[in-house]
Amino acid sequence: MARVLKAAASAAGLLCRQLPPAPAVRTYSTSQFSHQVAPSLWKLGRLNHVAIAVPDLEKAKAFYQNVLGAEVSEAVPLPEHGVSVVFVSLGNTKMELLHPLGTDSPIEGFLQKNKVGGIHHVCIEVDDINAAVLDLKKKKIRILSEEAKIGAHGKPVIFLHPKDCGGVLVELEQA
Numbered sequence: 217m218a219r220v221l222k223a224a225a226s227a228a229g230l231l232c233r234q235l236p237p238a239p240a241v242r243t244y245s246t247s248q249f250s251h252q253v254a255p256s257l258w259k260l261g262r263l264n265h266v267a268i269a270v271p272d273l274e275k276a277k278a279f280y281q282n283v284l285g286a287e288v289s290e291a292v293p294l295p296e297h298g299v300s301v302v303f304v305s306l307g308n309t310k311m312e313l314l315h316p317l318g319t320d321s322p323i324e325g326f327l328q329k330n331k332v333g334g335i336h337h338v339c340i341e342v343d344d345i346n347a348a349v350l351d352l353k354k355k356k357i358r359i360l361s362e363e364a365k366i367g368a369h370g371k372p373v374i375f376l377h378p379k380d381c382g383g384v385l386v387e388l389e390q391a
Contacts, residue, residue: 258348261341261391265310269326269336273300273315276333280304280311294368299323301368312339312368337375337385345372345390352376364390
């Protein structure tokens with residue numbers, strides 16, 4: 217029995233020498249980051265929607281409605297934003313299908329680069345959009361318009377520059 221244990225220990229030692237060393241694991245305490253968050257006069261809320269640019273609005277609408285069985289709105293033109301939108305209800309949030317309304321539409325430019333469409337932006341609710349704008353400007357986050365505009369839900373919205381948001385176009389909407 218001693219021979220068997222000695223052989224097993226020797227084999228385990230040989231195996232350990234052949235394996236690469238395990239990578240170091242770093243752990244982070246949440247207290248390391250807590251000092252970076254300044255108190256704010258506004259609060260971030262829930263995810264309102266994910267917007268998807270689509271080259272064919274009727275085809276996209278039919279997919280979500282007829283194939284996936286989602287509740288889908290009629291198309292709503294929003295000339296002030298240069299888009300037509302369709303809302304797909306998902307229970308806990310929505311998807312917003314965006315299609316260009318005219319050649320000056322920002323979605324037209326997006327679709328020129330992304331022929332099959334794709335995720336365009338995420339929209340997050342805030343409790344005080346004016347306070348959010350002031351605070352974000354102080355934090356050197358670029359806002360893509362001078363002031364909030366009325367969005368597809370009839371509420372004020374602003375867009376934050378993707379280069380300041382990890383490559384994501386972020387829309388904030390008044391809750």
